[in-house]
Amino acid sequence: MRAIEYSQTGDPDVLRLVDREVPEPGPGEVRVRVHRSGVNPTDWKTRRGNRPGDTVDPPQVPDQDGSGVVDAVGQGVEESLTGLRVWVWEAAHQRPSGGTAQEYAVVPASHVVMLPDVASFDLGASLGVPFLTAHRCLSVTEDGPTRLGPGTLQGRVVLVAGGAGAVGNAAIQLARWSDATVITTVSSPEKAHLSARAGADHVIDYTRHDVVAEVRALAPAGVNTIVEVSAVTNAAIDADVLARHGSVAVYAGSGGDSMQLPVRPSMVPNARWQFVLVYNAPEVWRARALEDVAAAVLDGAVRVGAEAGLPMHHYPLEQAAEAHAAVEGGAVGKVLIDVRP
Numbered sequence: 536m537r538a539i540e541y542s543q544t545g546d547p548d549v550l551r552l553v554d555r556e557v558p559e560p561g562p563g564e565v566r567v568r569v570h571r572s573g574v575n576p577t578d579w580k581t582r583r584g585n586r587p588g589d590t591v592d593p594p595q596v597p598d599q600d601g602s603g604v605v606d607a608v609g610q611g612v613e614e615s616l617t618g619l620r621v622w623v624w625e626a627a628h629q630r631p632s633g634g635t636a637q638e639y640a641v642v643p644a645s646h647v648v649m650l651p652d653v654a655s656f657d658l659g660a661s662l663g664v665p666f667l668t669a670h671r672c673l674s675v676t677e678d679g680p681t682r683l684g685p686g687t688l689q690g691r692v693v694l695v696a697g698g699a700g701a702v703g704n705a706a707i708q709l710a711r712w713s714d715a716t717v718i719t720t721v722s723s724p725e726k727a728h729l730s731a732r733a734g735a736d737h738v739i740d741y742t743r744h745d746v747v748a749e750v751r752a753l754a755p756a757g758v759n760t761i762v763e764v765s766a767v768t769n770a771a772i773d774a775d776v777l778a779r780h781g782s783v784a785v786y787a788g789s790g791g792d793s794m795q796l797p798v799r800p801s802m803v804p805n806a807r808w809q810f811v812l813v814y815n816a817p818e819v820w821r822a823r824a825l826e827d828v829a830a831a832v833l834d835g836a837v838r839v840g841a842e843a844g845l846p847m848h849h850y851p852l853e854q855a856a857e858a859h860a861a862v863e864g865g866a867v868g869k870v871l872i873d874v875r876p
Contacts, residue, residue: 538637539855539872540594544584547856547863550597550636558632558641560609565616565644567623571660572635572852572872573600575701576787578627579863593631597855598872601626601635602650602659612644621647622659624667624825628814635660636855638874648829657847661701661839661869662828667813669705670824672762672784673713675809679760679782680713681820683827688715692754694776695719697764698730698738701869702786704845705837706762707733709828712836715760718753720746726867733844750776757781757804765789766808774800782807845869 536557541549560566578598584591601623605616626642627634633642650659670683673693680687693710697703698719710717711734719735721727727738739749750758757778763769766783767790773783774797781804801808813821831837839845846868850858855872862870 536638537852538596539852540596541582542591542594544582544589544591545587547859550856550859552853557639560607560641562610563612563644564609564641565605565612565647566607566639566641567603567621567647568606569601569603569635569638569640569874570656571602572598572874573660573663574598574858574862574870574872575600575664576862577664579859582859595631596634596637597627598635599625599627600660600663601640602656605647606639620650622650622662623647624663636872648825651833653835654832657871658839660871664813665701665705666828667824668702668786668811669709669762670827671811671813671816671820672706672786673710673760675784676760676782677780677807682823683709683713684830685712686714688713691759692716692718693760694750694758695762696769698733698735699726699867700764703764704733707735708837709831712831718750729844732842746772747775760784767791767794770794771797777804777806779804782809784809784811786811839869847871849873
C-alpha cells in the first residue's frame, strides 16, 4: 500500500511516499481504508519537532484526523463494524504507524466514530482535532454546560477569536448549534464573510474597529466564553470583555509562548483562564465530546466547504508535502489529502 512517512524532523520535504505492507489489526483494533486525511497545525508542528534533523525511529506516518471505511477488525471487536463509514481521531498520537496519510490505517476501535451516509468523507476528515478542541473550549466555563447541543448555551455569549480558522469555524458552528450568541473577530473582509457563513451573529474586523467597545456594545454584561487563538496578543482585550465567572479557553500560541496575564481585571469577575490540549484532556470530557460532535453531524448542524465558511483545499497523497506546507503557510480553510478519489 502507499503511505507517507518521515524518518527525521524538518521541513515538509522530509515527507516521502513509500510502499508498506498492509497492516493487520490487533486485539481491540480496526483497520480503516482511508479516503481522506485531514492536515492540522499539530501535524506539521510534530513533523518539524524541536529542531530539524532529529532522527524519528521508527518512521512516523503523519496526520491525526481522517475518514474512510472499516476494512477489518481485530480480536474482541464487533464484526458488524466492518464496512461502516467512520471518522478517525488521534490516529497518529503515540502510534508511529497509525497516521491517516496512508491507504490503510490501524487504530484502536475507540478512535473511530460512525459517519452517517448524509455526511461526506471531507466532513469526516475535518472533525477530529478542530471540533474536539472547539468542544473543549466551549465546555470549560464556570457554571456552564459540560455538554453541547440545542439549548445548552442559550442565553450565553461566546467570543471566538479568529473565526475563519479551522478551530474558530468549528467553535462558531458548535456554539450556534447550542443556541449561543456568537461574536467573532477577524482580520479582513474575506474572513468576515467566511465567519458569517459559519453562523456568527456578529463579526468584528479588529484591524478597523475597537474590539472592546464593539463587544461591550453587543454584550453589555460581558462575554461568558472566549475561544482564544492568540492570548499573547489578546489577553488585555479578553479581560476587558469577560462577564462574571467567564472563561478564556486558550487553544493555541499564535503570537508567541509568553503572555502578560491581567491579574486584577481577571480577579474581579472571578474569571478562568483555561489552557486546552486535546491529547491529554480528561477522559470524562473526551467521551462527552465525541458523543456531542457525532450528534451535531447527525443533526446536519456542522458543515464544511466555502458555503460553511471553510474552503476546502485538496491534495493527492503524493503531494502530502505540499499539503503540509499549505497548512504551515496559513492557508485559510481546511487542507485534505485525498488518499482515494
